[in-house]
Amino acid sequence: MVTLKDIAREAGVSVMTVSNVVNGNLSKVSKENAQRIREIIERRGYVPNASARSLAKNRANIIAIILRGAENENTLENPHNAALVGTIIQKIQKRGYYTMVNMMKCREDITQSLRTWNVDGAVFLGMFDDEIEEMCAASDIPMVFIDSYSSVRQLSNVGIDDYKGGRLAARHLIACGHRSIAFVSPPVLRTGVVQHRFAGFCDELEQHGISFRSEHQFVLESDVRPEDTMELGRRLAQLREKFSAVFVTSDQIASYLIQGMRSTGIRIPDDMSIIGFDDLMICRQMTPQLTTIAQDLEEKARLSVDILFRRLSAPAAPAESLVLDVTLVERESVAVKR
Incomplete structure (x- = not known):
């Protein structure tokens, strides 16, 4: 040996x-x-020897990755979450640490677990903003949040420019001649992410003299239920005379909407244009390939892990909050309206 x-x-x-x-x-x-x-x-x-290293450093060498999700909901079925968590795990393991992935449905579960787990730090995904202060009070371990809009001071967070993403989506559709555009999302008031994408979308429409009409907003009851989302796609197909394009706040939702529309004979993009958000692998696997707002999940994961380990080395260091840029990726799901 x-x-x-x-x-x-x-x-x-x-x-x-x-x-x-x-x-x-x-x-x-x-x-x-x-x-x-x-x-x-x-x-x-x-x-x-992992045990010897842990004893020598008085650490468990374990980082918790905590995802917020509803009861009986597998949040890792969401390809955005799966891709992000997988990359975070890889980057933590390269530093010689282990990971513990947990999906929790309520703040009580999370705060109680933070008080009892023997972990060195934690990365949080999908947390509600009003819960973050309680989580920070539950434990003094280093924490990094992803996509949080919380106003809690001394909060380390890595997010993206969701507002700009909403503007880019509206701007592209307007440039292609669309002026009556639907908006589809999970509950708008549930996360700051969706709120900011919606705000950017509406502001860009207004800048071009287009008023967003409330009947063009479609809010799903949960993040993604395939059959419910496909049913919404069928409803949108019946309403195609009211609008010519749809901005969807996630690629996964867009993929199910397209399935629902196509089941009624709607052609994408000839009869309806669609733009998504995230630039996941499924964008290139769909027919037609999905035009979307791209974020760099690899960079988001890398920066989150870097910040966490800086805080492990220097717990008293100032919090770091980073906002990453987003870009438009043009593919085949948006047609020029004539």
Whole structure:
């Protein structure tokens, strides 16, 4: 069995230097030594003793990933959540930590768990803004939130410019000649994300002299129930004389709407144009391929993990709040209206 001493001897450094590299304390090691030690570790197949590392650092080496979801709802069926969580797990594991993924339905479950779990930090997805203060009070472990619009001070968060995304979607549809546009989303008042996308969408319409009409807003009762969403698609098909395009706040919802519309004979984009949000893999798997507002989930995951580990190293450091840009990706689901 390869030991720290074996690695240190071959690298020509102290055992403590090797230990610092293994435990991620890279500020104490030169880049050259760290690289050489990593190469030796990989070549010789050294596997750190997780229990010993945890005891030495008085840490569990576990990061919790917590997703908010309704009872009996599998939030990882949402491809946005699945892609984001999968990338976060990869980046945490590369730092030598383990992950514990939990789906919880209410604030009481989350706050109680934070008080009892032996974890070193937590990443939160899909939290309600009015719950975040309670979560922060429940535990003093480092926390990072994703897509939060909470006003809680000392809150580390990584989000995107949802407002700009709404404007980009409306601007593209208007440029293609559409002036009567429907808006489809999960409950608008449920998350700040949807609120900001809706606000940007409405403001862009107004800037072009278009008043958004309330009868063109369609709000789903939950994030995504496939049959309910396809039924809405069939309803929209029957109302196609009222509008020529739809802005949908997620690609997943857009995919089910398209299925529902096509089941009635509606052609996308000839009879109805659709633009989504997120730029998930399903956009390129659909027919036609979906025009959408793209966000960089890889970068969102990377920055979230970076912030968390900076707070692990320096718990008293100021909170960091980052807003990532979004872009329009044109594909085949929006037609020019003639």
